[in-house]
Amino acid sequence: MRASYTPGILTVPAAPPFGGFPPQGGGNPFAGGPPPNLQPIAPITFETVGIRGRILSAAEQAEFNTFAQRAQAVGLEASPYRTGSWGRTVDGVYQEVARIDVAEAGMPGFRGETHMHIAGEGGHLPLTTPLPGE
Amino acid sequence: MVVTDFQVFAYLHDAKCSEITWACTKPNGRAMRLLVTADREAGFPLWDGKNLLITLSNVVAVQFTGWGFVGGDENIDSWWQGVSESLERECKSLTAKRIAVPLLRFSITFRSGSTLEVVCAEVSVVEKS
Secondary structure: OEOEOOOOOOEOOOOOOOOOOOOOOOOOOOOOOOOOOOOOOOOOEEOOOOOOOOOEOHHHHHHHHHHHHHHHHOOOEEOOOOOOEEEEEEOOEEEEEEEEEOOOOOOOHHHHOOEEEEOOEEEEEOOOOOOOOO | OEOOOHHHHHHHOOOEEEEEEEEOOOOOOEEEEEEEEOOOOOOOOOOOOOEEEEEEEEEOEEEEEOOOOEOOOOEEEEEEEOOOHHHHHHHHHHHHOOOOOOOEEEEEEEOOOOEEEEEEOEEEEEEEO
16 A cells, blocks of 8 residues: 655555455455455555655654644645655745654664754754744 | 765764765866765764765766755755666666766755765765864
């Protein structure tokens, strides 16, 4: 299952009703419902923009989404070219107000640690830091 | 300092990038230069808070997508090994024409969403005052 991305919050399309496996030979033993002991093979993943097509896990996406909800609540708009960047367009220039950098597993330094940035405030900030307007 | 352990470039996350140069001063090879200031909290004491000149030498191919409508500082977001499929295809095409294509491939993404992909033979980092 793939998620479609438009700037803002990603949504995962609802799974189609499970129709059972195609009949094989003598028919489908699972017809009428999902097999009780089988799980989907592929994990749910999410595409990004501006971060080299990084594919997010559901947990990583949840961090982006939570931040997106906070940013939208204070009237910020999503950067069209960088997932996690939120700001305002003023006189034709996009000015980032806040950004979340979600940790990448196995990376050293702050690339391996989820943090946020707020324009005008230095350093790597914890996600508990209020956004301007919160 | 010629860098051979490319994992260290992960520490350039959030480095301020003030300049990217396509250097044509040598007749037998091109170079890309990035002037950056590593973040004070980068986590790599050799670079923390320092001004660095990063030189990618003997560059054979570059692909840059820049988004200049984003205001404020430009910062490195990530430094990866590898390039996009489209640039890799170009490299294969060059190789088929007997062009010497070096081994190193980097993709550098920036806070604005801009992306720089480079195919080169060597990368070095020196501290600038």
